[in-house]
Amino acid sequence: MLEPSLMKIALDAMGGDFAPEAPIMGAIHALRVFSDIQLILVGTEPTIKEIFYKKGGNAVEQRVEFLHASQVISMEDPAIESVRHKRDSSISKCVELVKNGKADAVVSAGNTGAVVAAATIFLRTLPGISRAGIASVIPTEKNPFILIDSGAIIDATPENLLDFGIMGSIYSKKILGVAHPRVGLLSIGTENIKGNELTRGAFKLLSKTHLNFVGNIEGRDLFENPVDVVVCDGFVGNVVLKTSESVATAIVRWLKREFSKNPVRILGALLAKGAFESVRKKTNYEEYGGALLLGIRGTCIIAHGSSTPKAICNAIRVAREALIQNVNHVIIEEIKTHHELIECQKSSSLPVA
Template sequence: MIKIAVDGMGGDYAPQLVVEGAVQAANSFHDVEIVITGKEDAIKRELYRHKVPGGKISICHASEVVEMSDSPVQAVRKKKDSSLSVAIQLLKQKEVDAVVTAGNTGAAVAASTLNLGLLPGIKRPGIAIAIPTLHGISVAIDVGANIDPTAEHLLQYAIMAEIYARYLLKKKKPSIGLLNIGEEESKGTEALQEAYKLIRDSGLNFVGNIEGRDFFTGKCDCIVCDGFSGNVVLKMTESILEMMIKLITKEIQKDFLARIGALLCKPAFESIRRETNYEEAGGAPLLGVDGVVIIGHGISSAKAICNAIRVARESVVEHVNEHIIEGISSRIGNHANLPSKTTPIPKVNP
């Protein structure tokens, strides 16, 4: 059985939707057991509302909660008994195989980095996210864990993204693109120019620099970027999708024939909604830490939590971290020891 700890108090709609999503996952995946961390009484009240399969969900009490407004590092250091910290400690002690949280992203990155350490050879962790494109699903890294990466960090992100695409997205020979302000090798900052050379010479299937307009075209299977740019693109995309939906709905409601046409197009609209819905992706893996950690959106629904648990399960089944260690070692050499408490905490987006 695969045991997954779920941060029961993490997210804007916790613990209600977190518990509901955990129950959905317990009913959907026969080989998964779930430990929900958080305030026991509150979690029990939510569990009583659902049909829970016997022995597949347990509770690990945690008396504190990391709020979305909390400083990431301070929250980790001061709230030792938070639902997030308790979940990470369970993973560190190997009592569970993975952690899922929809709480404070910065705190999740800090807690994982400080308590779990990094995989051998990894310098900084990165948040990877599956994105829909015109040619299927691609993966982008980093979207918020490290806002000021070096060229070496970006090379490691490329290696980790390639492995994730190969084993979880089942791409045979994933292509890699480096997000930049132009396609030419000379474009961008010194770090981006150096990263271009490192990735080009790494043996990866590197297609060169890509621009923002290529993010969703499917020009490459893996998009490598710094956490600042990646997070801005992600949040801007969410805003554009929301705006477009509202504009289309507004125009359709103005005209009777437009409403008729919308009804005829409903299956197509539903298909597009499914392909672009964050709930389907579920959560984003924090790649590079010594353990499987999946970070969900703060507004995660029950369906999104269930799918985040699915991503955690798949990461464990496919031995993603073991493949990352092999990939780093074979492509750039295993030249770093597993970090301890002195592991630098990445600069993260809130």
């Protein structure tokens, strides 16, 4: 039986391009590193049990439970329909464990849309939050920044972006350790009149908060003059996320190709190996684990679809840190404070009858 004092994390053992091997190997490593967690591995039980013990799970088996799930939601399955019709899927059962109080957090590298849908349907959003947002950690030359929303909703409202700014700032403080996170609104110009109806409305709301809001930022600022929290809707955020990942991968590939063209360049590459390894590590998604779905009544980590065991282990680490820092409690308090402040400002600006 699992120890009640430990943090319980449900892991979707069937989620991801390299499942179930990668999630299970990542789980074993996480259990070796973090002595204060216990895991519930959810998936096709005979298969995941066999892999778990084959990969050396015997030493940590006292902090593991297995839960059978007869269905799997693939990356191609439609999100909401799959959650509704595949109630015995590994994703749904992981989230239901959190809903029923049998787990404190869920980690999945499976279908992102399905994870968001399951969390929203089964757990609902926190008080004061209408829509949840995915907070992805993006590396830069100096420090990483939070990109929120990076793919949860594409039909956001200014009020949603306000909440993303508040939640992203809390994430930056509590998980990344930034004392006074600078929050920027992603737009097509730095002037407050630039952008579309969504960003202009969000600008007005963010300007009324106690956040360290620096105003609009452009795409070129993301890496040249980065802020700590970048606020945008899920459509724009997902494009930024996927583009950033592909550019980083392409640059590494280009450099390898160029350095291999002649002996002199090969020698130069060997001399610069340490620098290249440092850059590779900094831009490697495996180091950051997964994205926290902020705004739901529970802790949910969405890992990269191509997560390796290392990435899964780090995703579990993020879940653990969110639980330790009690991020959801802080969000509830901060959302309430900022919403009351904005309402107060609206009331004071009303003309006297």
